[in-house]
Amino acid sequence: MMLSKIFPRTLLALALVIGTTLTLTSCDDNEPMPLTPENLVEIAAASPNFEILVSAIQEAELEDDLSVGGPFTVFAPIDEGFEAFLTANNLTASELLANPDLENILTYHVISGEINSFDVEPGSLTTLNESQFYVSEDPSGDLWINGRAKIISTDIGATNGIIHALDQVIIPPSESIAEIAVANSTATEPEFTQLLAALNRAGLVENFSGDAMDNLTVFAPTDAAFEDLYQTLGVNGIDDIPLDLLTDVLQYHVVPSRAFSQDLRQDASLPTLLEGEMLTVDLANFQINDSALIPSALNIHAVNGVIHGIDQVLLPPME
Template identity: 50%
Template sequence: MLAPLLTFGFVACNDTTPTDPMPDVERDIVDIVLESNDFNTLEAALVQADLVATLQGPGPFTVFAPNDAAFSAYLSDNNLEANDLLNSPALGDVLTYHVLSGAVTSGQLSAGAQGTVNGADLYLSEDPEGNWWINGNTRIIDADITASNGVIHVLDYVIVPPSQTIAEIAVDATEGDSPEFTQLVGALQRADLVGAVNDSEANYTVFAPTDAAFQALYDALGVNGYEDIPLETLTAVLTAHVVPSRAFSQDLRQGAELPTLNSDATLTVDLSALTVGGANLNADMLNILATNGVIHVINDVIVP
């Protein structure tokens, strides 16, 4: 199942103005969570995962803290109850994925991979309006709540470390109740490119056409499917959909030229038209996080 996805819209953040606040010498991170009316679910989760003593330690820590509304949205999107989350064996891993070693204020945030206490990386992006996002689907809505042992930034959603490669996500989608990416996966198999997007050491951005997009291409070419497209042409088309770096929607900039695995093709970003390489971005299916990159769904096949 695809993870909850982010639409392409950008929204103003409540407070991400770079600051260098003085720490609250009286209250540690746990004290602030316990005293707030906005972190009831987080409080229960920290207790259940036996992380209270850890976050009362000297640190310092940076905690990206989902508020109660963030947990509610996450639970609703995943058809879960609070007890399902609290009793999950993965609870500790999810919570530690929200914690960095060291105190990082909003003015010290930098785009790109950040190692977490969990051991997995999270990915920070700054959108054109100056707002900060994590993994493309979670926004920092309040920043620089300082404590004696670190700093808290409030999130509007829960972040979860990825567990599948790009190829695994695509294959899983072909087997869902409403199958998608069947044509993309079949075309990748024919072009012997599945291994490339399954490489756990890689770091890709894949613009993934829907099945409907492939059907429109077949109709335009007068063919029955990807098997009827010359292999060299099919390979050139598919590699033009893969950028050899990780770029979330918030990282894209108007007029940017993105290199691809096809050395003869670059993709031009047009944010006003919501297109990349002339293909329409599917605003409901962006920023699908994988262990080796990110997927953005597009409604057209890019033909270099």
């Protein structure tokens, strides 16, 4: 039975304003139909897509905050996103729920205030844990968070905010670009060892530590890319490259702004730290200049920027 046929619209509006709970009885007087607004947690709990998220909210003791407080905007990973996160990090759901960083991870998905989809624009947003995440818009118009999580459903309304669904979990970065390079160079399958050696020789490691410069994009050549460069130059290694040239080459790989792969546009020119020199984006061939972007090494998020792996060392124009 249609609600508008039972109560005039004005009476319904008044009832909602003063918070009165209306209970309608169906034609056979069996099932009552409560008209009760639902908060963010109740909306998520009623969905089959947010079961892990709701369990995590309860385990982190955030249920009261997200039920009564607000308004909030929740960027909510669906269960498949959590499952992918667990697999990638070799975790069980129980281990995730017992993780001491669980509250920090969850509050990284929450923004104070209500932001509908029309107001979600490329740029940074400050989260409930006082970190920032970054919104990018790809060429097709889809929105992404930190280059990792795609917004797949929007504007799920609640009494104390709004939910936008994500296909992946986002994690607040904890390491600088320099720290990520160091960690990768000492991993079981090391990478970026030659890049780190080059930065050390040029005295530039501190520039990428997060204290000296922020919001950087580094196109990071792999070790194989450096080995190809040594062969091309006819040298044995980093120490054989003139220091001035090495410094110029390294600066040519750095853009002084944070650009995730979704932010890149065909034929765009990107300014670099090497004064007056630009990089050219070729999305048709997925390249920066003549160096291919490596899909498995894109959007490595750091506290002070983002890293993209590339398969060749970029050489600035020589005078």
